Amino acid sequence: MVNQSLKNKKIIISAGASGIGLATAKICLARGATVYICDIDNKSIKKLNKHPLTNKRLFTYICDASNENQVSIFFEKIKKKTKKIDALINNVGIAGPTGSLEKIKSKDWENTIHVDVNSHFYFTKKSIPLIKKSKNGSIINISSTAGILGF
Secondary structure, three states, X not given: OOOOOOOOOEEEEEOOOOHHHHHHHXXXXXXXXXXXXXXXOXXXXXXXXXXXXXXXXXXXXXXXOOOHHHHHHHHHHHHHHXXXXXXXXXXXXXXXXOOOHHHOOHHHHHHHHHHHHHHHHHHHHHHHHHHHHHOOOEEEEOOOOHHXXXX
């Protein structure tokens, strides 16, 4: 018997077209959820668009999660499909620059902050009104151990 523990749940996954995000999406779909994925990687989105549940219970969008305007557009598209969501999975993250601090370029550091911190803020801010409508929603923030241990 297939586990349908997420049947009729609506879940947003940022950076969901590959890696941990895709693995999470597959589990959510297998358990009955409708999944809204965005990713900056057009190639991975195109590959995912061949999935048999695309435009049924799987919806994919190109979006740069570090760009607030693109995140807003992504959420406007979601709002055309549903009035509420049950979960947001903030999966976006990059490793960022490593090395001695005096050699790290400010531009690389700022890009890492935009992707790893600001994107989570943008997604959470935009998802809260939709999650409130579910009355029982969740926000899950995924991070690597680098966020705790550093390099």
